[in-house]
Amino acid sequence: MIRPHVLVAGAGIAGPSLAWWLSRRGWRVTVVERARALRTGGQAVDFRGPVHRAVLERMGLWEAIHERRTRLGTQAFVDATGRTVAELPALMMSGDVELQRGDLCQLLFERTRDQVEYRFGDSPTDLHETSEGVEVGFEHHASQRFDLVVGADGLRSNVRSRVFGDDDGRLKHHGFRVVGCTLPNVLGLRQRGVIYSEPGRGVCVTSARADDEARALFVFTGAPLGPQERSPDVAREAVSAAFTGAGWRTAQLVEALRGAEDLYFDAISSVRLPRYSHGRVVLLGDAAWGGTLGGQGTPMAMVGAYVLAGELLANPGAHAQAFARFESRLRPYATKCQGGASHVGGFFAPRTRAGLFLRNHLYGLLTTKPLERAFEKLVTHAATGFVLPDYT
Ligand SMILES: Cc1cc2nc3c(=O)[nH]c(=O)nc-3n(C[C@H](O)[C@H](O)[C@H](O)COP(=O)(O)OP(=O)(O)OC[C@H]3O[C@@H](n4cnc5c(N)ncnc54)[C@H](O)[C@@H]3O)c2cc1C
Structure with a gap:
């Protein structure tokens, strides 16, 4: 050669x-x-x-x-009233850049x-x-x-x-599906994000570069997906069915999803x-x-x-x-x-009420000042666990 x-x-x-x-x-x-x-x-x-x-x-x-x-800042877990229950630092969700x-x-x-x-x-x-x-x-x-x-x-x-x-x-299926898309910024977010979860379903919304846009990620329990099932229409239907009756401002987000074009739909698997x-x-x-x-x-x-x-x-x-x-x-x-x-499905959409309670309290604790260093290690340790060979 x-x-x-x-x-x-x-x-x-x-x-x-x-x-x-x-x-x-x-x-x-x-x-x-x-x-x-x-x-x-x-x-x-x-x-x-x-x-x-x-x-x-x-x-x-x-x-x-x-x-x-x-330039995304913190992201907050919110409850059904919109109250912040834990604030996740930018490093956890957005890394160094x-x-x-x-x-x-x-x-x-x-x-x-x-x-x-x-x-x-x-x-x-x-x-x-x-x-x-x-x-x-x-x-x-x-x-x-x-x-x-x-x-x-x-x-x-x-x-x-x-x-x-x-x-x-x-492909090993982990029991969740995910739909990602760009939506109008109906929550009025500026350089921040919010995550609302109920057992088996959760939605994460973050601000986007344009002030009038936001990025949404709907995560919910579900079976693996065949190639024919990953179309935008099936994704909209799946989100609509999975989030029926969900609280907070979820209905507004599901409604906004109807007009979204850049849908990314998949099962969470490895x-x-x-x-x-x-x-x-x-x-x-x-x-x-x-x-x-x-x-x-x-x-x-x-x-x-x-x-x-x-x-x-x-x-x-x-x-x-x-x-x-x-x-x-x-x-x-x-x-x-x-x-x-x-683990990511269970992070956004813990399967049970007890799991949701535990998640909120665990992150509430981990993000306190005394545990700041330990938390930083936790969210970077997989990424840093490699010695990069030098090929020069
Ligand atoms: C449209 C899109 C959106 C994504 N959104 C996210 C996201 O929001 N969050 C996230 O964490 N990850 C997302 N991913 C996955 C992420 O890009 C990958 O995990 C990561 O970047 C690894 O990149 P990759 O190049 O291995 O795979 P990918 O980025 O998936 O790229 C694979 C490429 O191969 C092409 N391809 C597929 N089949 C064939 C074929 N038969 N012949 C030729 N080309 C083919 C695809 O069209 C694609 O362009 C997305 C991937 C795509 C394609």
């Missing part, structure tokens, strides 16, 4: 991050994205602690991300588009490995051979199911995979270790891209060795961070 040609499936966060590292070292990278344009939807995503910061700095993104930060997922996606695209070939509106349909490389068939483009293929195509990775099979068995790679194909980001929400998916995608690129560049022509080292370095860290996805 003199100038290896890599196919990356998925122009989310992981794919363009990897493309950035490889292309600047002379590798040819083609990114194929199923959507017809960059998918810039989603809520805010955050970075916390020195590991995340080091990766952003090494990519020269720290300043640009700061310029785009949300937070920005809209779409802004990050756009930024990564802009920083790579001149060196990387992007193909939108296409998807791999067939992957056939030979001694020379991987023959890839596409929905629209003619078949082509690549030296390596990277599946960075998200939680429901197409590459993963083609290479590892039985995709449903790879990927369980025995290996990240198979032959010349490797998985990255949500495709390998995703958890719908609460698993630090975005910073993990970028740390993962850094490590995968570092190992590939350090082991030229030895992809098996590079993939093995990538997985052995990253898996413990990724698995630990992914653990957040199994």
Whole structure:
């Protein structure tokens, strides 16, 4: 492989991050994205602690991300009367720096588009490995051979199911569903957020960059979702059914949801995979270790891209060795961070009254001044538990 040609499936966060590292070292990278344009939807995503910061700095993104930060302050648990029962510090919910997922996606695209070939509106349909490389068939483009293929195509990775099979068995469902969207700022929030919960259902609303907009996250108990069920209409129906009769200002938010367009709807689940790679194909980001929400998916995608690129560049022509080292370095860290996805549903929507009572009191206590340091550790310790390899 003199100038290896890599196919990356998925122009989310992981794919363009990897493309950035490889292309600047002379590798040819083609990114194929199923959507017809960059998918810039989603809520805010955050970075916390020195590991995340080091990766952003090494990519020269720290300043640009700061310029785009949300500046969100505290978020409060409120009761049915709107009274604050606990105030969560910005570090817990927004890390050291937070920005809209779409802004990050756009930024990564802009920083790579001149060196990387992007193909939108296409998807791999067939992957056939030979001694020379991987023959890839596409929905629209003619078949082509690549030296390596990277599946960075998200939680429901197409590459993963083609290479590892039985995709449903790879997702562990945690018993909750989530709908995220932009709404009119009916609560009049300014740089803050509120969370209202009842047993099995909860809604989190935060201010957005534009004063007249807010970001909402509806979390509620529910079964896993099939691919046909994740449409905006099904999401609106599901929220409407799940929040019938809910208190506080929930009815107003559910009503506002009817006009929302950028709906993100999924079941909260985590990927369980025995290996990240198979032959010349490797998985990255949500495709390998995703958890719908609460698993630090975005910073993990970028740390993962850094490590995968570092190992590939350090082991030229030895992809098996590079993939093995990538997985052995990253898996413990990724698995630990992914653990957040199994608790996040219960955080926003505790299943029982007792659970709700306990949550409010626990966070009320943890956020008091004497426990400030311990709490800070608690909300950053998964993210900081990794020694970033130095590939210079
Ligand atoms: C529209 C959208 C909104 C999101 N909103 C949030 C959010 O609000 N909060 C949150 O925590 N996380 C959100 N996520 C997930 C978050 O982006 C990831 O957890 C994290 O950034 C890891 O990124 P990733 O690149 O691995 O996966 P993703 O960001 O999910 O990117 C995967 C990309 O692969 C593409 N793709 C899928 N199938 C194929 C295929 N067959 N062929 C080619 N391309 C394919 C997708 O269209 C997508 O662009 C969202 C993801 C998307 C796509």
